[in-house]
Amino acid sequence: MKHRRSTRRQGRAAHLLRRLGPALVCTALLLVGACAGVRSGELTPAARGKPPAAGELRLVVSRDYGARVLKDIVVPARAGMTVMRLLAEHCQVDTKYGGGFIQGLDGLESSFGGSSSDAADWFYWVDGAMGTVGAADAALHGGQTAWWDYHRWDGAMYIPGALDAFPAPFANRDMILAAEPAGTQAAPMVDAVMPWAQDQGITFDDTTGSHPIGTEPGLRLIVGTPDRLVKDRVLGPELSRGTAVGIFVAIDGGQLYALHVDGTRGPALLAAALAVPDPDHQGSLSLVLLAENAQALRKLLDGFTPEAASAHVALGLTGDGVVPLPFSAETGK
Numbered sequence: 001m002k003h004r005r006s007t008r009r010q011g012r013a014a015h016l017l018r019r020l021g022p023a024l025v026c027t028a029l030l031l032v033g034a035c036a037g038v039r040s041g042e043l044t045p046a047a048r049g050k051p052p053a054a055g056e057l058r059l060v061v062s063r064d065y066g067a068r069v070l071k072d073i074v075v076p077a078r079a080g081m082t083v084m085r086l087l088a089e090h091c092q093v094d095t096k097y098g099g100g101f102i103q104g105l106d107g108l109e110s111s112f113g114g115s116s117s118d119a120a121d122w123f124y125w126v127d128g129a130m131g132t133v134g135a136a137d138a139a140l141h142g143g144q145t146a147w148w149d150y151h152r153w154d155g156a157m158y159i160p161g162a163l164d165a166f167p168a169p170f171a172n173r174d175m176i177l178a179a180e181p182a183g184t185q186a187a188p189m190v191d192a193v194m195p196w197a198q199d200q201g202i203t204f205d206d207t208t209g210s211h212p213i214g215t216e217p218g219l220r221l222i223v224g225t226p227d228r229l230v231k232d233r234v235l236g237p238e239l240s241r242g243t244a245v246g247i248f249v250a251i252d253g254g255q256l257y258a259l260h261v262d263g264t265r266g267p268a269l270l271a272a273a274l275a276v277p278d279p280d281h282q283g284s285l286s287l288v289l290l291a292e293n294a295q296a297l298r299k300l301l302d303g304f305t306p307e308a309a310s311a312h313v314a315l316g317l318t319g320d321g322v323v324p325l326p327f328s329a330e331t332g333k
Contacts (some may be wrong), residue, residue, distance in 0.1 A: 051168060051306060054143045059086050060164065061105065063150040065261065065326055066311030070106065077142035083124055084135035086146055108150055119153040127168040128275050128285060130160045130246075144168070147311060155261040156326065159246025159313055161275030161285040166309035169219075170287050171201035176220045188294035189223045196301040197221070220278075220286040223297070227254035229290055238276050239288075247274060248314055248325035249290070256290055258316045258327035266327035271300035271317040273309075274325075291317075 052058040052074050061071040073090060087093060087105070094104040103110050110121045124131045124138075125147045131138055140146060145165035177193070179186040197204070202221065222235060230236045230251040242250055248259040249272050258266035271291035278284040291297035296317060303322030304315055314325035 051165070052143055052145060056142060057081060057086055057140055058145040059090055060145065060147045060311050061091065062147070062311045063108065065149060065151055065313055066164065066324060067328060067330065069311050077140070081140045082136055083126060083131065083138040083140060083146050086140060087135065087148065105148065105150070120151060121153060122148055122150050124148045125162050125164060127165045128162045129169070129283060132283070149311070155263060156243040156246050156248070158244070160277040161246065162313045163273060163275050163309040163315060164311050164313070166306050167200045167202060169285065170221065173219060174203055174205040177204045178220050178222045179224055185225050185293060189291065189297050192294050192298045192301065193221070193223055193289065219284060221289070222286050223289045225292060226251045226256040226290045229288070234279070235276065235288065238279060245277065246313060247276065248327065249274065249316065256292070258323070258325055260328070261326040267318050269316040269318060270296040272325070273300060273304050273315045275314065
């Protein structure tokens with residue numbers, strides 16, 4: 001991507017984006033594609049939480065990690081559709097720097113270039129995976145969801161995985177069910193997961209039992225207690241990185257806590273559902289379910305629906321019920 005180093009704003013952008021890595025380079029500096037017109041009658045409101053059909057695409061636009069949904073629509077899928085084209089057909093897109101930088105959507109403008117605490121921008125995910133290429137180069141296929149969210153740069157700027165399009169990308173493909181250790185807590189937790197997974201269209205490669213975490217590559221659903229999972233050699237380091245990799249929970253002394261976007265601790269959690277990147281397989285996400293016990297896991301799963309996950313990064317269970325993560329006092333009541 002080309003950006004003009006002669007401008008103060010672009011120089012600041014280059015400095016920050018070098019620190020954040022290639023995923024945000026491609027997310028923040030987008031290439032604008034040609035935009036076809038919208039035929040009358042083809043746009044319909046999305047049923048919140050209802051996955052798009054195989055011949056549809058869903059576009060969700062929100063702010064502050066889904067705290068406020070600004071647009072949620074489904075449209076027919078067409079050949080050659082990209083993330084940028086879908087956005088530009090249904091939103092007013094303002095750009096700068098020769099069309100290489102998204103300045104605003106529907107009047108909500110980037111404040112990139114101001115102080116680091118105030119800077120905010122647009123970021124996108126496709127079926128839960130943060131964009132790793134420019135939006136004009138990100139092809140869309142029928143059944144996929146593109147989520148754009150406007151939020152501040154400070155705190156968690158890199159969120160590679162989200163639950164926003166659940167049950168995608170986990171449904172309709174065989175997953176590996178991983179539970180560790182195979183002890184007293186593992187069996188009832190696995191028993192709790194199986195009927196819920198079936199209801200969500202999630203199937204497993206081996207219905208005879210679960211695999212130890214970290215022993216099998218591939219798309220995984222991982223279930224366990226916080227104190228055990230944080231010690232796992234593969235998953236533990238990712239969980240410990242917290243907001244640096246878009247994980248909005250902390251584990252301290254075996255207790256699970258919600259995190260605010262800036263990394264400060266929120267309330268204690270009984271359980272949580274996360275989309276966690278696999279460090280050994282770039283672009284692959286694991287669905288991680290942490291819970292104190294099988295009873296807490298069942299309560300989380302009762303509230304873990306496509307509607308509850310829509311336009312959210314993750315979900316947690318407090319004593320008052322299921323809340324979105326990152327935690328906010330306004331949305332977590």
